Amino acid sequence: MLALKGENISKQYRLGQVGTGTLSHDLNRFWYKVRGKEDPYLKIGESNDRTTKGESEYVWSLQDINFEIAQGDALGIIGRNGAGKSTLLKLLSKVTKPTTGKIHTNGRIASLLEVGTGFHPEMTGRENVYLNGAILGMTRKEITRKFDEIVDFSGVERYIDTPVKRYSSGMYVRLAFAVAAHLESEILIIDEVLAVGDAEFQKKCLGKMGNVTKGEGRTVLFVSHNITAIKELCNTGLLLDKGRLVSQGDVNKCIIDYQKNADTKLFYNYMDDPAVFENENILVKSYKAEPINGDIITVKSGIRVTVTFTSKMVGVDLDMSFYLRNSHDLTIMSTGMMISEDKNIEKRDYTASFEIPPYTINEDSYYFDLFWGINRTNVAYRTEAFGFEIHGIQNEFGEIVKSPGILFPKITHSIEKL
Template sequence: MLALKAENISKQYRLGQVGTGTLSHDLNRFWHKVRGKEDPYLKIGEANDRSSKGVSEYVWSLRDIDFEIEQGDAVGIIGRNGAGKSTLLKLLSKVTKPTTGKIYTQGRIASLLEVGTGFHPEMTGRENVFLNGAILGMTRKEITRKFDEIVDFSGVERYIDTPVKRYSSGMYVRLAFAVAAHLESEILIVDEVLAVGDAEFQKKCLGKMGDVSKGEGRTVLFVSHNITAVKELCNSALLLEKGLLINQGDVNKCIIEYQKNNEVKFFYDYSDDRVKLENEKILVKSFKTEPINGDMINIKSGILVTVSFMSKMEDVDIDLSFLLKNSHDLTVMSTGLMLSNNKDSQKGDYTVTFEIPPYTLNEDSYYFDFFWGVNRSDIAIRTSIFGFEVHGMQNQFGEIIKSPGVLFPKITHNVDYQKM
């Protein structure tokens, strides 16, 4: 049974304006409408790319989005900042209307889009629970039945009769989430607001959303940049990029695609790249990965990682460390290497190679956090944009082969130095 369905929804904004902007634009739209013609401003506008200035004053925050969500699904909505995630949630929550397209929903929707959504600052926490519940379409009897459970979950019992304007942002979000999660709506929509809470409360919220979805059969839509949380909670995902839906379905595939599109470079050469990774101490010249065995990186090939950089310093100690993370932002490996130990480093070019043994990594996308340390304390440069992809392999029965993994794999290093 469908809980949500979006058909060709788009949302257009005019930069610097509220609504459609000017009376002349509204009259032009009306004139086209009475003549049975299409809105003329739907033919113009640019994708929502914040990194470029653009030439049009119209921007498509979302464009031609289609998807269906089954009842009881937990769906993660992922993408970079500005991809259109929050706009999509506002459309689904009926906070704003789509410019084009239709949205069909089955049942009541409880949404938590901003800290303290639907709260009145002059009213107490108790009064706001009843107010927010009424806004969500609940009867007073329903709210009363759930009230003690809401207050207990929020952890703000001592302040429940205090005006919420005196609450911290963490207390706000605790009470707001407790109301939205416990009242009996069929669809729960949660934006990134959980980032306001502490780690213990975030874990508690994720557990509650899991119960709502798996135990109570309600539908959850969850926006977060915490890829690990999305992986744990959701069974499917929507991946947005510049207002377009570029992938949907299996949560693991969407996460891998997101990581690949998140400016991760699988090969880098500063001489032909428009972005140079450097500061006053280090210039990264190149990065590449290649299989040790065979012509494709897979779980049995092993991986040779080569990093070339130029040091602009001398008579200091330099060390290079890295963390290897998977597409779920989990660290799977780390290592370090002292390039000089007696403050005897020289200016010049260094090439460092790492060998990752075969049968260490599973099929996934991986990326590095590199740390160049100076005199054991000053971080010269840190970057998270280098990575590689490990391809899967199948056995004779068509099953994906899993790597046994190595808890402490032996990583071999090699350093080549060329004086400047």
């Protein structure tokens, strides 16, 4: 059974305006509608690309989004800033209406889109719990039955009769999440508000969301930039980019697609280089960085780096060197290998690979500079040849695990003739 279904959902905004725009535009829309014609403003506008200035004052935050979410699914929504994730959740929560398309829901929706969503600042924590329950259509008796559990989970019992305007942002989100997770809604929508809480509470929230989906059979929609949390909690994924749906289905596939398109330097598998390196000595055919253990590169997975290339030379010694740089452009590691010695290189394809062991480098974005040497003299190089992201993992206390920073890690090399 479906919990949510979206059909051709689009959302358009006019920059600098509240709502759809000016009165003249709204009258123009109405005039076209009564004559049975298409809204003229649907034919204009640009995608929501924050990297370009753009020409139009109309922007499509979402365009032609179609999806189906089964009851009991945990859906992770991922994408870069400005991809349309929060806009989609606002549409599903009925905070705003789509410009075009329809949303079908089956069950009550509880949403937590930002700190203090649905809370009245002048009312106490206790009163806001009952207010939120009433908005969800629950009776006072049902809310009372869950009340002690909500307060205990939130950890704000001492301040439950204090107006929430005096709460810190952390207390706000603790109580708001506790209300959304414990009241009996069929669909739970969580935007990335958990970043406000401390590490212990984040872990507690993720555990609760896991219980909600696996134990209680409720549907959860979760937006986060914490890819590890998405992978552990969700079984399905939805990837957005510039307001368009790029990928949906298996969460691991969506994460890999996200990694491929994360940035110009960051390619999970750089098999199709638009500027393939080639000179009279070397033709590079592919680069690849992949986890040794598992299907996503994390601090504990280790990394296997593979380069396939064609040698156009004979009778020389050939070696390769890799310099690993982080997001701050600092070289943090280098390694090299001899492809051939005794001047026995052949005109053929070779695969050179090496492995960086687990817990060697931390969560960050990385890329390689790649060098070739003939008879121990550099003859070819490629800067920013390819890259990857390492995602962090959390320990039992909810803290991001740091690698010990091995000074001389044991790196395994291998060469294969193809």
